[in-house]
Amino acid sequence: MFPCERCGCCCRRIGEVFFAKHMALPDGSCKYLDKLTNLCKIYNERPIFCRVDDYYDKFLSTQMSREEFYNQNKEMCHKFQS
Numbered sequence: 001m002f003p004c005e006r007c008g009c010c011c012r013r014i015g016e017v018f019f020a021k022h023m024a025l026p027d028g029s030c031k032y033l034d035k036l037t038n039l040c041k042i043y044n045e046r047p048i049f050c051r052v053d054d055y056y057d058k059f060l061s062t063q064m065s066r067e068e069f070y071n072q073n074k075e076m077c078h079k080f081q082s
Contacts, residue, residue: 002052002070008038009080020049 014020015028025031032041040046048055056069 002073004052005077006038007077007081008033008035010077011038011040013080017049020047023047 011030011033013028014030014033015024020030023030023032029035030040032046033039034041040050048058052070052073056066060069
């Protein structure tokens with residue numbers, strides 16, 4: 001399972017994602033982000049692009065290793081955090 005740090009940084013930038021703009025508030029953050037806890041209000045029903053492991057299994061498992069996909073996600077996560 002992807003080791004999410006639950007910092008909320010990716011959820012605060014959802015407005016930058018073309019196919020997720022419908023989920024963004026005017027400030028660019030996800031309308032389902034609880035900004036006090038950094039947790040998703042619809043966690044069990046969140047879209048597939050928010051579920052790293054499920055997204056990998058459905059779309060990328062034949063194109064790259066899970067470790068490579070995790071590393072790409074971690075890299076972006078750290079960029080968002082800085």
